[in-house]
Amino acid sequence: MFKAKVLLRVLGSCFIINCFLLTVFGQKTAVKGETVWTMAGEPITNGVVLVKDGKIEAVGPAAQIQIPADYQVVSAKVVTPGLIDAHSVIGLAGYLNQPHDQMQIEGSSPIQPELRAIDAYNAREKLVEWVRQFGVTTIHTGHAPAALISGQTMIAKTVGDNVDQATVIQTAMIAATLGSGALESGGKSPGTRGKQAAMLRALLLKAQNYGKKEDSPRDLSLEMMKMVIDRKIPLLVTAEKAQDIMTALRIAKEFNIRIVLDGVSEAPQVMEEIKASGFPVIVHPTMARAGGDRESLSMETASKLKRAGILFALQSGYETYVPKTRIVLFEAGVAAANGLSRRDALASITIDAAKILGLDERIGSIEKGKDADLAMYDGDPFEYATHCTGTMIGGKIVSQVLR
Amino acid sequence: MKKYLLSIFILLFLSLCPAMGQTRPTAFVGARIIPIIGEPVENGVLIIQNGKITAVGDSSAVQIPANAERIDVSGKVIMPGLVDTHSHIGEPAGADGSGPIQPDVRILDSVNPRAAGIQRAQSGGITTANVMPGSGHLDSGQTLYLKLRDDANTIDDLLIYDSDGKYMGGIKFANGTNSLRGTGKFPGTRAKSAALVREQFIKAQEYREKVRKAGDDKDKMPPRDLAMEALVEVLDGKRTIHFHTHRHDDILTVLRLKKEFGFKVVLHHVSEGWKVAEEIAAAGVPSSIIMIEAPGGKLEAVDLSLTTGAALEKVGALVGFHTDDYITDSRLFLRSAALGVRGGMSREKALYGMTMAGAMMLDLDKRIGSLTTGKDADFIVLSGDPLSVYTHVLQTYVEGRKVFDRSDPKDYLIAVGGFGATTDRQIHIDCFDGDLGGDN
Numbered sequence: 001m002f003k004a005k006v007l008l009r010v011l012g013s014c015f016i017i018n019c020f021l022l023t024v025f026g027q028k029t030a031v032k033g034e035t036v037w038t039m040a041g042e043p044i045t046n047g048v049v050l051v052k053d054g055k056i057e058a059v060g061p062a063a064q065i066q067i068p069a070d071y072q073v074v075s076a077k078v079v080t081p082g083l084i085d086a087h088s089v090i091g092l093a094g095y096l097n098q099p100h101d102q103m104q105i106e107g108s109s110p111i112q113p114e115l116r117a118i119d120a121y122n123a124r125e126k127l128v129e130w131v132r133q134f135g136v137t138t139i140h141t142g143h144a145p146a147a148l149i150s151g152q153t154m155i156a157k158t159v160g161d162n163v164d165q166a167t168v169i170q171t172a173m174i175a176a177t178l179g180s181g182a183l184e185s186g187g188k189s190p191g192t193r194g195k196q197a198a199m200l201r202a203l204l205l206k207a208q209n210y211g212k213k214e215d216s217p218r219d220l221s222l223e224m225m226k227m228v229i230d231r232k233i234p235l236l237v238t239a240e241k242a243q244d245i246m247t248a249l250r251i252a253k254e255f256n257i258r259i260v261l262d263g264v265s266e267a268p269q270v271m272e273e274i275k276a277s278g279f280p281v282i283v284h285p286t287m288a289r290a291g292g293d294r295e296s297l298s299m300e301t302a303s304k305l306k307r308a309g310i311l312f313a314l315q316s317g318y319e320t321y322v323p324k325t326r327i328v329l330f331e332a333g334v335a336a337a338n339g340l341s342r343r344d345a346l347a348s349i350t351i352d353a354a355k356i357l358g359l360d361e362r363i364g365s366i367e368k369g370k371d372a373d374l375a376m377y378d379g380d381p382f383e384y385a386t387h388c389t390g391t392m393i394g395g396k397i398v399s400q401v402l403r
Numbered sequence: 404m405k406k407y408l409l410s411i412f413i414l415l416f417l418s419l420c421p422a423m424g425q426t427r428p429t430a431f432v433g434a435r436i437i438p439i440i441g442e443p444v445e446n447g448v449l450i451i452q453n454g455k456i457t458a459v460g461d462s463s464a465v466q467i468p469a470n471a472e473r474i475d476v477s478g479k480v481i482m483p484g485l486v487d488t489h490s491h492i493g494e495p496a497g498a499d500g501s502g503p504i505q506p507d508v509r510i511l512d513s514v515n516p517r518a519a520g521i522q523r524a525q526s527g528g529i530t531t532a533n534v535m536p537g538s539g540h541l542d543s544g545q546t547l548y549l550k551l552r553d554d555a556n557t558i559d560d561l562l563i564y565d566s567d568g569k570y571m572g573g574i575k576f577a578n579g580t581n582s583l584r585g586t587g588k589f590p591g592t593r594a595k596s597a598a599l600v601r602e603q604f605i606k607a608q609e610y611r612e613k614v615r616k617a618g619d620d621k622d623k624m625p626p627r628d629l630a631m632e633a634l635v636e637v638l639d640g641k642r643t644i645h646f647h648t649h650r651h652d653d654i655l656t657v658l659r660l661k662k663e664f665g666f667k668v669v670l671h672h673v674s675e676g677w678k679v680a681e682e683i684a685a686a687g688v689p690s691s692i693i694m695i696e697a698p699g700g701k702l703e704a705v706d707l708s709l710t711t712g713a714a715l716e717k718v719g720a721l722v723g724f725h726t727d728d729y730i731t732d733s734r735l736f737l738r739s740a741a742l743g744v745r746g747g748m749s750r751e752k753a754l755y756g757m758t759m760a761g762a763m764m765l766d767l768d769k770r771i772g773s774l775t776t777g778k779d780a781d782f783i784v785l786s787g788d789p790l791s792v793y794t795h796v797l798q799t800y801v802e803g804r805k806v807f808d809r810s811d812p813k814d815y816l817i818a819v820g821g822f823g824a825t826t827d828r829q830i831h832i833d834c835f836d837g838d839l840g841g842d843n
Contacts, residue, residue: 095699126705130697269822289729290825298820322700322730330696333792334735338819384741384792403709 027395028052030067031374033079037343039351039365049079051372054395059366074397076389078381080346081365082137082373084353085328086282086313087236087262089144090127091156091166092120095324101125104144104318106151110184111203113174114220115151117142123156123166127325131316132158133403134327135375135388138168140357144318145177145238145262148196149203152224153236155357157373159393172357173236173260174228176200178244179293197247204229204255234258240284240293242266249277260356262315264305265297271308280356281305281312283348285326286334288317302348303339313353314345333382342382428452429803430467433477434784436460438774439758449481451780454802459774476784482754483774484530484781484799485736486761488691489645489671489725492520492733497536497544497575502588503596504603506574506637507629508544510536516555517828519817524733525551525807526818528783528796529726531563531762531771538577538647541590541600545633546645547572548765550781551799553806554828563767571766573669574637576600577647578656579703597656604664607634637666643766644668645691649703651678658686669764671725674707677714689721689764692756693731694742712756713747722752723760734818741790754789 029051036047038059048065050057058065067073094101103120106112121141122128131139142153153173160166178196190196207225210216227233237248240263252259261267261281267274274281286299298304305312314335316326328349336345354364363371372395379386391399429451436447438459448465450458458465467473493514498505514534524532530551536543548571549561562570578596585591590599610631617623636642646657649672661668670676670690676683683690692715698707715722724739726732731739740753748756762772771779780803787794796818799807808814816824 095697095705096702097700098702127697127699266822287732287735289732290820291729295825296820296822298824300819300821319700322704323695323697324700325697327696337793337795382792384738385744385790387745 027054028068028071029372029392029395029397030065030071030073031079031376031392032062032073032075033077033376035078036366037078037080037346038367039081039347040367043343047079049366049372049374051374051392051395054372056366056368056370056372058368074376074390074392076376077379078377079366080135080375080377080381081350082363082371082375082391082393083135083328083349084138084140084313084357084364085131085136085316085349086140086353086356087153087315087317088131088139088141088325089318090131090139090316090325091122091125091141092117092143093127093318093324094122095126095130097321097324104142104150105146106143107147110148110182110188110190111199112147112151112221113149113224115143116171117152117154118163118167118170121154121156121163121166123160123162128156128158131325131327132391132393133388133399133401134329135377135381135391136328137373137375137391137393138354138357138359138363140172140353142172143175145175146181146318147177148182148190148199150175150177155359157393159396159398168359169357171224171227171233173234174224175236175238177238178247179239179241181238181240181293193243193247197251200251201254204251204257208255228257229255231256231258234260236260236262236282238262240265240297242269244293245270246273249273249279252277252279263294265294265301267301268298268304269296271304271310274305275308275310281310282315282356283312285315285317285328285331286338287326287331299334299338302335302345306340306344311352311355312348313356314348329381329388333384336382342380345382426453428457428468428471429474430471431474431476431481431784432462432467433475434479434481436774437480437482437754437789439483439755440773440775446477447481449774449782451800451803454780454804456774456776456778456780458776479797480785480787480789480794481774481782482785482789483758483772484783484801485528485757486723486765486767486772487524487529487532487726487728487733487736488669488723488761488764489693490524490529490532490534490728490733491537492524492532492728493518493534493549494520495534495536495547498540498542500587503540503582503584503590503599504542505540505544505630506542506603506633508536510534510545510547510572511558511570514547514549514558514561515827516558516561519825519827520728520733521551521555521561522807522814522817522828524726524728524736525553525799525801526796526809526814527726527732527734527736528785528799528807529733529736530781530783530799530801530806531765531767533573533645533725533765535575535645538575538581539584541576541578541582541596542603543575543577545572545574545642548767550801551806552801553804565766573643573645573765574633575647576644579647579649579653580701581647593653593656597660600660601663603630603634604638604660607631607638608664611635611638638664640665640667642667643764645671647671649674649707651675653703654679655682658682658688661686661688669723672704672727673711673715674704676711677708678706680711680714680718680720683715684718684720689723689760690715691723691725691761691764692743693725693727694739694746695731696742709742709746711746712743712753716748716752721760721763722748722756723764724756725761737789737794737796738792741792744790750790757789
């Protein structure tokens with residue numbers, strides 16, 4: 001560990017300067033950036049973001065923003081909104097990858113919407129700290145896309161010593177998966193795609209009737225599905241193959257529920273249908289491995305969704321081995337090299353992700369009144385050899401490691 | 404008459420395939436050339452003929468033969484083909500579950516030369532790969548050094564032969580957690596792992612001695628033992644060990660074994676190399692590292708760091724890279740060098756690691772790894788800086804022949820993915836656009 005620290009110190013003067021500046025912070029901070037990507041309008045050259053009491057107080061060109069004398073000043077080459085990972089499992093899935101830190105999937109039943117992410121989220125998980133050091137400030141995490149209904153998802157800031165300090169939304173969505181990733185074997189159901197759809201429809205039918213009779217006993221599972229029926233929360237449907245995407249759209253229509261499509265490797269095959277549905281998409285990681293239901297994924301899926309005018313976000317996804325998590329910054333970078341503009345790629349991990357998560361009033365862009373969540377870089381954030389030099393969450397510098 | 408018609412047909416066929424003969428030199432003109440050995444030139448010329456590099460350098464210094472075909476590559480970047488020192492393309496399957504040490508098993512007998520993974524590697528600029536069996540054994544078998552030539556029909560079409568006419572390859576070893584199965588004949592602890600390996604090498608030393616003593620006396624010759632034969636090659640320095648090793652103590656165990664038995668070894672993965680960089684350098688052992696964006700996923704990789712390459716470079720150790728495909732994607736292999744730079748490596752050593760260092764680790768440094776006159780014409784044409792995320796591999800050449808071209812829709816599909824991109828290559832005859840016997 002000592003050697004690594006020494007090495008980091010010799011990496012360049014820019015680290016030393018930033019380290020010095022980043023170590024002094026207070027409640028009132030001015031973040032200066034040679035380029036500030038606000039994601040609300042054009043990027044600002046020589047911009048300043050004023051931060052007070054955890055919120056963004058003002059943003060604009062240095063010429064127009066007076067930095068009060070009692071504000072700590074932090075500088076970076078490039079400043080972006082804190083990155084949002086629209087779909088992850090970290091915090092439930094730990095970096096050790098041993099049974100005791102793998103809480104993202106419970107194998108006793110294919111349908112368990114009652115499983116709350118907050119009861120499993122480890123705020124001190126190393127992977128949470130790791131992605132924070134690359135500029136990720138908000139994660140939509142929870143039960144993995146590995147069962148017909150694996151459980152609930154939550155939205156957390158990548159800070160806090162415990163789940164309560166981290167949580168933004170306790171139950172964000174219910175995670176459902178269609179296709180071979182959620183098939184059971186050995187005679188257990190669902191054993192086929194047809195059975196998956198039948199079981200999901202039966203569950204939604206039950207939820208429609210839940211609570212209609214007086215004095216019926218509480219059912220934790222149906223309570224959650226009733227929230228989906230009542231359109232209070234969306235069903236997050238992971239569907240990679242075109243036929244699974246179509247099943248998701250068919251069932252959403254039948255029950256008039258809100259869904260968020262996830263994965264969608266074969267979206268190019270059914271783009272018009274996705275577009276017509278109006279549902280947003282959390283697309284597979286750009287560098288995800290092609291295989292199984294994902295055999296047809298492409299580094300261009302994101303850019304094709306953009307061209308079709310579909311609201312989408314990128315994700316780190318669910319990894320079962322090495323790397324144990326992806327980092328949305330890198331996924332967006334490769335998307336930017338494969339047809340997306342840099343701005344659209346950045347939007348897919350900031351403001352557009354916030355829109356899909358229903359949090360765009362609060363995070364996702366650098367605008368007055370929003371949470372002071374910022375990421376700082378020593379160059380183009382997407383370039384491999386650029387480093388994240390600092391991360392701010394709620395007005396506090398929470399990382400100053402050079403990554 | 405029939406014969407006569409056939410020869411006319413063959414002549415006609417050959418005349419339609421100008422790339423096949425390749426006696427005429429080809430000059431790639433105007434690119435920024437990064438030769439790896441020697442300084443980059445901004446306005447360069449690369450001349451190839453009969454699969455070899457015949458000249459390379461600044462346009463003012465290189466004479467282009469009058470009969471050369473000129474290809475304008477201005478605005479592009481040319482560098483040597485990438486050497487992937489550790490890959491699993493071609494669906495290789497080595498040792499089985501019967502025991503932890505199986506030096507007799509050859510990857511040669513398992514690789515599918517039509518696997519889509521090979522084409523994907525070509526699209527990532529990889530021209531030479533060390534294709535290996537897995538790491539679930541102390542020794543999972545013999546590896547293969549392959550040239551990723553196009554349209555291979557059998558594995559023989561991809562092999563590289565040494566000066567003795569033998570196909571080239573190493574042998575895969577692993578320590579750490581992967582082989583700690585604790586069942587059957589497999590070890591349950593690290594010490595047992597080392598003991599089992601030492602035992603086999605001592606047996607091999609004894610076997611070698613018996614063979615030496617027997618000399619020309621057939622009666623005294625021990626019965627042939629395929630496993631021992633392979634390990635004797637290792638002891639004689641004729642077959643390099645490619646040693647999967649992550650944790651700092653496991654790395655030191657490899658160095659200890661090397662000291663005892665004197666074999667040639669390349670460390671692979673080396674996740675905690677940053678903790679024992681000085682020891683690695685002092686042992687003079689090269690490291691082929693993997694660049695992964697997050698630590699963990701397995702216990703021996705929890706302290707994985709992007710700074711390992713930099714730490715090794717700083718102490719003067721030889722650093723190469725590998726994809727470990729499918730762990731990382733062959734199509735994005737250049738990303739490994741770039742992440743090495745992110746972790747503190749110099750650009751020069753990172754690019755050296757992708758090419759020359761890898762060639763050295765596979766004993767191929769006299770033939771590949773740099774753009775040097777006389778070496779194989781293995782090179783890639785890039786759209787820009789090799790270390791930029793926005794750069795694409797435009798073309799890949801193996802021994803002067805273009806094996807990947809991003810402007811060809813079929814190759815483009817392989818490079819970016821999409822419907823049908825992962826399908827293995829069908830039987831294909833050069834120059835005919837259609838495929839035989841398949842319905843793609």
